[in-house]
Amino acid sequence: MRFIRMLLLPVLALTTLSAHADQKDVARLTQLLEKSQTLTARFSQLTLDGSGTQLQETAGEMSLKRPGLFFWHTDAPQEQTMISDGQKVTLWDPDLQQVTIKKLDLRLTQTPALLLSGDVSKISESFDISAKEAGGVVDFILKPKTKDTLFDSLRLSFRNGLINDMQLVDSVGQRTNLLFTGVKANEPIDAAKFKFAIPKGADVIQE
Numbered sequence: 476m477r478f479i480r481m482l483l484l485p486v487l488a489l490t491t492l493s494a495h496a497d498q499k500d501v502a503r504l505t506q507l508l509e510k511s512q513t514l515t516a517r518f519s520q521l522t523l524d525g526s527g528t529q530l531q532e533t534a535g536e537m538s539l540k541r542p543g544l545f546f547w548h549t550d551a552p553q554e555q556t557m558i559s560d561g562q563k564v565t566l567w568d569p570d571l572q573q574v575t576i577k578k579l580d581l582r583l584t585q586t587p588a589l590l591l592s593g594d595v596s597k598i599s600e601s602f603d604i605s606a607k608e609a610g611g612v613v614d615f616i617l618k619p620k621t622k623d624t625l626f627d628s629l630r631l632s633f634r635n636g637l638i639n640d641m642q643l644v645d646s647v648g649q650r651t652n653l654l655f656t657g658v659k660a661n662e663p664i665d666a667a668k669f670k671f672a673i674p675k676g677a678d679v680i681q682e
Contacts, residue, residue, distance in 0.1 A: 500606040501599045504615045507633050508595040511660040514539040514638065518655050520549075525648030537655075539592035543579065544669040558671045559592070565671045574673050575680045590617075590629075591638065602629075611635065 515538045522531040535549040543561035548554075556567040559579060566575040590598070598604070602617040617629040626643040633639060637660060641653040673679060 497599075497604060500604050500615065503606060503613070504604055504631070505595045505598065507613070507636060508591065508598075509541075510636060511539075511638075512541050513662060513664050514591065514658065514660055515662065515664065516638075516655040516658040518653055520654075521652045523650045523652070530649070538664050538668050540664050540669065541592055542594050543592055545592045546668050556671070558669055560669050560671075567671065567674075567677075571678070572674070572676065573678045573680065574671075575682060577682045590631075612639065 515536070517534070517536050519534045520532070521529065524530055531553075533549050533553050535547065537548070538546040543559055545557070545559035545564075547557045549556075554569055558565045558567075561579065563579055564577045566577075567573075568575075598617075601621070602619055604615055604617055606613060606615045608614070611634060613633045615631045615633075617631065619626070626645050628644045630642040631638065632641065637658045638655055639658075640655060643651045
Protein backbone atom coordinates (compact mmCIF):
# COMPACT_ATOMS: atom_id res chain seq x y z
CA MET A 476 0.00 0.00 0.00
CA ARG A 477 1.55 3.90 -0.93
CA PHE A 478 1.89 8.54 -3.32
CA ILE A 479 1.19 20.23 -10.92
CA ARG A 480 2.07 26.58 -11.98
CA MET A 481 2.47 30.64 -14.51
CA LEU A 482 1.47 33.94 -16.32
CA LEU A 483 -1.23 36.25 -17.74
CA LEU A 484 -4.64 35.95 -19.38
CA PRO A 485 -4.14 33.17 -21.97
CA VAL A 486 -2.82 30.87 -19.26
CA LEU A 487 -5.58 31.85 -16.85
CA ALA A 488 -8.16 31.04 -19.52
CA LEU A 489 -6.66 27.59 -20.03
CA THR A 490 -6.56 27.02 -16.27
CA THR A 491 -10.26 27.86 -16.01
CA LEU A 492 -11.14 25.40 -18.76
CA SER A 493 -9.09 22.73 -17.07
CA ALA A 494 -10.85 23.35 -13.77
CA HIS A 495 -14.26 22.95 -15.44
CA ALA A 496 -13.10 19.68 -17.04
CA ASP A 497 -11.79 18.44 -13.69
CA GLN A 498 -15.09 19.21 -11.95
CA LYS A 499 -16.99 17.28 -14.62
CA ASP A 500 -14.72 14.28 -14.10
CA VAL A 501 -15.02 14.56 -10.31
CA ALA A 502 -18.82 14.63 -10.58
CA ARG A 503 -18.84 11.56 -12.81
CA LEU A 504 -16.54 9.56 -10.55
CA THR A 505 -18.56 10.57 -7.50
CA GLN A 506 -21.75 9.43 -9.23
CA LEU A 507 -20.27 6.05 -10.15
CA LEU A 508 -18.90 5.43 -6.67
CA GLU A 509 -22.08 6.49 -4.90
CA LYS A 510 -24.12 4.27 -7.20
CA SER A 511 -22.75 1.22 -5.38
CA GLN A 512 -23.57 1.47 -1.69
CA THR A 513 -22.29 -2.09 -1.26
CA LEU A 514 -19.90 -4.16 -3.38
CA THR A 515 -18.73 -7.75 -3.29
CA ALA A 516 -16.21 -9.31 -5.67
CA ARG A 517 -13.34 -11.68 -6.17
CA PHE A 518 -10.01 -10.06 -7.04
CA SER A 519 -6.67 -11.01 -8.51
CA GLN A 520 -3.67 -8.84 -7.69
CA LEU A 521 -0.37 -8.64 -9.60
CA THR A 522 2.57 -6.53 -8.41
CA LEU A 523 5.41 -5.58 -10.80
CA ASP A 524 8.61 -3.65 -10.18
CA GLY A 525 9.69 -0.63 -12.25
CA SER A 526 11.18 -2.87 -14.95
CA GLY A 527 8.04 -5.00 -15.29
CA THR A 528 9.35 -7.99 -13.35
CA GLN A 529 6.67 -9.80 -11.39
CA LEU A 530 7.07 -9.49 -7.64
CA GLN A 531 3.89 -11.04 -6.29
CA GLU A 532 0.58 -12.53 -7.41
CA THR A 533 -2.35 -13.07 -5.05
CA ALA A 534 -6.13 -13.53 -5.14
CA GLY A 535 -9.00 -13.22 -2.73
CA GLU A 536 -12.36 -11.66 -1.98
CA MET A 537 -13.60 -8.25 -0.89
CA SER A 538 -16.76 -6.68 0.51
CA LEU A 539 -17.44 -2.93 0.87
CA LYS A 540 -20.24 -0.94 2.41
CA ARG A 541 -20.59 2.84 2.62
CA PRO A 542 -19.47 4.69 4.53
CA GLY A 543 -16.09 3.26 5.47
CA LEU A 544 -16.84 -0.43 6.02
CA PHE A 545 -14.45 -2.77 4.30
CA PHE A 546 -13.42 -6.47 4.26
CA TRP A 547 -10.44 -7.76 2.25
CA HIS A 548 -9.24 -11.36 2.44
CA THR A 549 -6.22 -12.72 0.57
CA ASP A 550 -6.19 -16.45 -0.09
CA ALA A 551 -3.51 -18.86 1.17
CA PRO A 552 -0.58 -19.33 0.94
CA GLN A 553 -0.21 -15.57 1.60
CA GLU A 554 -3.34 -15.37 3.69
CA GLN A 555 -4.24 -12.09 5.36
CA THR A 556 -7.47 -10.37 6.35
CA MET A 557 -7.99 -6.60 6.57
CA ILE A 558 -11.19 -5.10 7.98
CA SER A 559 -12.37 -1.53 8.49
CA ASP A 560 -15.27 -0.80 10.82
CA GLY A 561 -15.27 2.91 9.91
CA GLN A 562 -13.17 3.89 12.94
CA LYS A 563 -10.15 1.61 12.75
CA VAL A 564 -8.46 -0.86 10.40
CA THR A 565 -7.54 -4.32 11.63
CA LEU A 566 -4.98 -6.53 9.85
CA TRP A 567 -4.85 -10.23 10.73
CA ASP A 568 -1.82 -12.30 9.68
CA PRO A 569 -2.49 -15.96 10.61
CA ASP A 570 1.05 -17.07 9.75
CA LEU A 571 2.45 -14.70 12.35
CA GLN A 572 -0.57 -15.06 14.63
CA GLN A 573 -0.52 -11.26 14.75
CA VAL A 574 -3.26 -8.63 14.79
CA THR A 575 -2.37 -5.01 13.92
CA ILE A 576 -4.93 -2.30 14.69
CA LYS A 577 -4.60 1.19 13.19
CA LYS A 578 -6.74 4.28 13.62
CA LEU A 579 -8.52 5.20 10.38
CA ASP A 580 -6.60 8.41 9.61
CA LEU A 581 -6.31 10.46 6.38
CA ARG A 582 -3.34 8.47 5.07
CA LEU A 583 -5.25 5.20 5.33
CA THR A 584 -8.42 6.63 3.73
CA GLN A 585 -6.33 7.19 0.59
CA THR A 586 -5.75 3.46 0.14
CA PRO A 587 -7.69 2.00 -2.80
CA ALA A 588 -10.13 -0.16 -0.89
CA LEU A 589 -11.11 2.63 1.44
CA LEU A 590 -11.42 5.02 -1.51
CA LEU A 591 -14.08 2.68 -2.88
CA SER A 592 -15.93 2.50 0.43
CA GLY A 593 -15.33 5.95 1.92
CA ASP A 594 -16.86 9.43 1.74
CA VAL A 595 -16.68 10.23 -1.98
CA SER A 596 -17.92 13.80 -1.43
CA LYS A 597 -14.40 14.65 -0.21
CA ILE A 598 -12.42 12.81 -2.89
CA SER A 599 -11.51 15.99 -4.83
CA GLU A 600 -9.97 17.46 -1.65
CA SER A 601 -7.24 14.82 -1.79
CA PHE A 602 -6.84 14.14 -5.53
CA ASP A 603 -6.60 15.79 -8.94
CA ILE A 604 -8.93 13.71 -11.14
CA SER A 605 -9.11 13.24 -14.91
CA ALA A 606 -11.11 10.81 -17.03
CA LYS A 607 -11.19 9.20 -20.45
CA GLU A 608 -13.65 6.80 -22.05
CA ALA A 609 -13.26 4.16 -24.77
CA GLY A 610 -15.24 1.08 -25.72
CA GLY A 611 -17.63 1.25 -22.80
CA VAL A 612 -14.84 1.55 -20.24
CA VAL A 613 -14.31 4.76 -18.25
CA ASP A 614 -10.85 5.31 -16.74
CA PHE A 615 -10.25 7.83 -13.95
CA ILE A 616 -6.71 8.88 -13.07
CA LEU A 617 -6.27 10.12 -9.50
CA LYS A 618 -3.12 11.99 -8.49
CA PRO A 619 -2.65 12.88 -4.81
CA LYS A 620 -2.44 16.60 -4.00
CA THR A 621 0.00 15.97 -1.14
CA LYS A 622 3.32 14.15 -1.04
CA ASP A 623 2.66 12.02 2.04
CA THR A 624 0.63 9.37 0.23
CA LEU A 625 0.89 5.67 -0.50
CA PHE A 626 1.02 6.01 -4.31
CA ASP A 627 1.87 8.53 -7.06
CA SER A 628 -1.12 7.71 -9.25
CA LEU A 629 -4.18 5.49 -9.18
CA ARG A 630 -6.32 4.42 -12.13
CA LEU A 631 -9.91 3.31 -11.49
CA SER A 632 -11.64 1.62 -14.43
CA PHE A 633 -15.40 1.13 -14.64
CA ARG A 634 -17.26 -1.13 -17.07
CA ASN A 635 -21.05 -0.89 -17.32
CA GLY A 636 -21.10 1.33 -14.24
CA LEU A 637 -19.20 -1.10 -11.98
CA ILE A 638 -15.58 -1.13 -10.89
CA ASN A 639 -13.62 -3.45 -13.19
CA ASP A 640 -9.96 -2.96 -12.35
CA MET A 641 -7.44 -0.66 -10.67
CA GLN A 642 -3.76 0.15 -11.07
CA LEU A 643 -1.50 1.85 -8.51
CA VAL A 644 1.93 3.27 -9.31
CA ASP A 645 4.28 4.28 -6.51
CA SER A 646 7.25 6.66 -6.42
CA VAL A 647 9.76 4.03 -7.59
CA GLY A 648 7.59 2.82 -10.50
CA GLN A 649 6.24 -0.29 -8.81
CA ARG A 650 2.81 -1.16 -10.19
CA THR A 651 0.00 -3.07 -8.53
CA ASN A 652 -2.80 -4.25 -10.82
CA LEU A 653 -6.13 -5.39 -9.40
CA LEU A 654 -8.78 -7.12 -11.51
CA PHE A 655 -12.26 -7.63 -10.04
CA THR A 656 -14.58 -10.46 -11.12
CA GLY A 657 -18.09 -11.47 -10.14
CA VAL A 658 -18.80 -7.91 -9.00
CA LYS A 659 -22.18 -7.48 -7.30
CA ALA A 660 -23.55 -4.12 -6.16
CA ASN A 661 -26.18 -3.09 -3.64
CA GLU A 662 -26.82 -6.53 -2.21
CA PRO A 663 -27.21 -6.96 1.57
CA ILE A 664 -24.01 -7.69 3.51
CA ASP A 665 -24.10 -9.04 7.06
CA ALA A 666 -22.77 -6.41 9.49
CA ALA A 667 -20.64 -9.12 11.13
CA LYS A 668 -18.47 -9.13 7.99
CA PHE A 669 -16.93 -5.85 9.14
CA LYS A 670 -16.17 -6.93 12.70
CA PHE A 671 -13.11 -8.87 13.79
CA ALA A 672 -12.86 -11.14 16.79
CA ILE A 673 -9.24 -11.37 17.95
CA PRO A 674 -8.15 -15.04 18.00
CA LYS A 675 -7.10 -16.44 21.34
CA GLY A 676 -3.34 -16.26 21.81
CA ALA A 677 -2.75 -13.77 19.01
CA ASP A 678 -0.21 -10.96 19.44
CA VAL A 679 -1.97 -7.58 19.25
CA ILE A 680 -0.18 -4.44 18.03
CA GLN A 681 -1.96 -1.09 18.44
CA GLU A 682 -0.67 1.73 16.20
